[in-house]
Amino acid sequence: MTTPPVYDRIGQGYAARRRPDPRVAAHLVAALGDAGSVLNVGAGAGSYEPADRSVVALEPSPVMLRQRPPNAAPVIRGLAEALPVPNQWFDAALAVLSVHHWSDPERGLAELRRVSRRQIVLTWDPAVQSQYWFVRDYLPEWTLYEASKATLARIVAALPNARVVPVPVPRDCTDGFGCAYWCRPDAYLDPDVRASISVFALLGPEIVDPAIQRLAADLDSSGWHERNAELLELDEYDGGYRIVIAGR
Ligand SMILES: C[S@@+](CC[C@H](N)C(=O)[O-])C[C@H]1O[C@@H](n2cnc3c(N)ncnc32)[C@H](O)[C@@H]1O
Numbered sequence: 001m002t003t004p005p006v007y008d009r010i011g012q013g014y015a016a017r018r019r020p021d022p023r024v025a026a027h028l029v030a031a032l033g034d035a036g037s038v039l040n041v042g043a044g045a046g047s048y049e050p051a052d053r054s055v056v057a058l059e060p061s062p063v064m065l066r067q068r069p070p071n072a073a074p075v076i077r078g079l080a081e082a083l084p085v086p087n088q089w090f091d092a093a094l095a096v097l098s099v100h101h102w103s104d105p106e107r108g109l110a111e112l113r114r115v116s117r118r119q120i121v122l123t124w125d126p127a128v129q130s131q132y133w134f135v136r137d138y139l140p141e142w143t144l145y146e147a148s149k150a151t152l153a154r155i156v157a158a159l160p161n162a163r164v165v166p167v168p169v170p171r172d173c174t175d176g177f178g179c180a181y182w183c184r185p186d187a188y189l190d191p192d193v194r195a196s197i198s199v200f201a202l203l204g205p206e207i208v209d210p211a212i213q214r215l216a217a218d219l220d221s222s223g224w225h226e227r228n229a230e231l232l233e234l235d236e237y238d239g240g241y242r243i244v245i246a247g248r
Helices: 006-010 022-032 105-115 133-137 141-146 152-158 185-189 191-195 198-203 205-221 223-233
Strands: 037-041 054-059 075-077 090-096 116-124 163-166 241-247
Touching: 006 198, 022 090, 022 116, 022 241, 037 105, 090 105, 105 116, 105 152, 116 152, 133 141, 133 185, 133 205, 133 223, 141 198, 152 241, 185 191, 185 205, 191 198, 198 205, 205 223
Parallel strands: 037 054, 037 090, 054 075, 090 116
Antiparallel strands: 116 241, 163 241
């Protein structure tokens, strides 16, 4: 690894805000099926590593590695694009909200295919995400930025026999990813909340701060509530998150 991993810069405090959500975890467990051995690629602080399987984690960022709990699965420091693993070694390879950060996603996804019989990837559909109120009304740059990244269509194209399962976001989601606060808009005003959502760090304050100021004004004036009142009735919301299940 010649350049420092991006998460060495943006991953501080990740584990505190990005606690795995049990309802999201249930979708991933269902996708893993009967896989007994799992390689978790882009494993970060260890979220969603099932305790009842034989798991090996892989992660490039020391800042993220240091946030893994003492009882987490054994971890290799490395990149998806060059997995130090023999062919077809694992029943399943798992990548949770990681592929959009890879410098060569197609190469990394080919590596997942090489080392595992089944591939499970949690990602999102930018077409659905673009309808999210934060993107639509405050930060269209969010989806524009991610259009250049590997999300649903590229992942489906790169994996064999891929099927796609929606993952709705619970209203009290404990994992603070991008759309987690769909019915808690005040949360986005908190810099610590924003710090654990990579798109905010990567877009930078000159783009994000004016959007946050507009949101704060709309929350003060009830403008947000007038536009989004129907959301407050929902138990879960489709923010575009999808699990791609591929292979055997
Ligand atoms: C949003 S975090 C997700 C972490 C964890 N999977 C989770 O659900 O909390 C994205 C992770 O992907 C890792 N990552 C970035 N580029 C990578 C690459 N080329 N290969 C493997 N992991 C990578 C980052 O270091 C970071 O830990």
